[in-house]
Amino acid sequence: MESPKIVIEHLEPKLSTWLLFEYENASKLLKKNILFTNVKSARARKKLRKFGRVDRRSVLDIFPRKKLLILDSRAKKALAPGDLEGNVIAVVGGILGEHPPRGRTKTLLTQRAPAAKTRNIGNWQFAIDGAAYVTKLIANGRKLKSISIKRGLILRVKLKPSGVHEVLLPYAYPIVDGRPLISKKLLHYMMNVKNPEITWCDRPSSDD
Structure with missing residues (x-):
């Protein structure tokens, strides 16, 4: 199975250095087969074009929502290889972790797209690059429980x-x-x- 189309929906107010390093590493892990969406700043779009495709629009305005699968740690079901077959677009929230977490993926993304599927890769917070990497492994047939x-x-x-x-x-x-x-x-x-x-x-x- 080929890797799915993976989208990172940028949800932070600005492109911080920390965030940029996570985006860059995600791009490296996915061999630039990645799309960054919701990037409003022209300066940020210029920086991210080195790592993949970039769009100022939200992923919710680009693709039919029925094709979207949003990674949300508060989703009830765990991500499985079968979830990523066909033309499914996996969406990772471009959000820096917080402790304690506030569930911002659900607030900023999931609740805005009730027609989209939601899946978790565990009920804890991942770094953005780690979430993209785990999604890639599962798309290639790995089961979540087999990933260390x-x-x-x-x-x-x-x-x-x-x-x-x-x-x-x-x-x-x-x-x-x-x-x-x-x-x-x-x-x-x-x-x-x-x-x-x-x-x-x-x-x-x-x-x-």
Whole structure:
């Protein structure tokens, strides 16, 4: 099965550096077979054209809503390979995670498209690139329960002479080659080093 057409509906007020790194990594994982929608800013559209197709219109105004499948962690059903057959368009919300989560995908997207299907890939928050990657795997026949996913990352950097700087990311990440799938550029942006120490925390992310 070929990968579905995957759309990222940009839902943040601006294209922040963090968001840009997640979009870029999603594009890399999908080999630029991606469409960014609802990008109102001409400057943001120019930046995103390096990573895929871009449209200022909402995905809800471009495609028939019956063809859309919105990834929403509050959806009742889990995503399965059969959901992505045919001309289905998978929609990932371009929203940065929050803790605790506020369910913004449902508010900003799902509730506006009652004719669209909704599916979850777990009842926790994923990074945008991770959600796109999991969708691609499932489209290619993988079952959700067979995909290794961890919740909660601690990024740690040792400071001289004896201090430690830690950042907790209470989100879900697919595991690829034994490591969490996260943008290397984003790691460097957050920690100011290329390869911070990464460990799992025991605190699961909250439902979104």
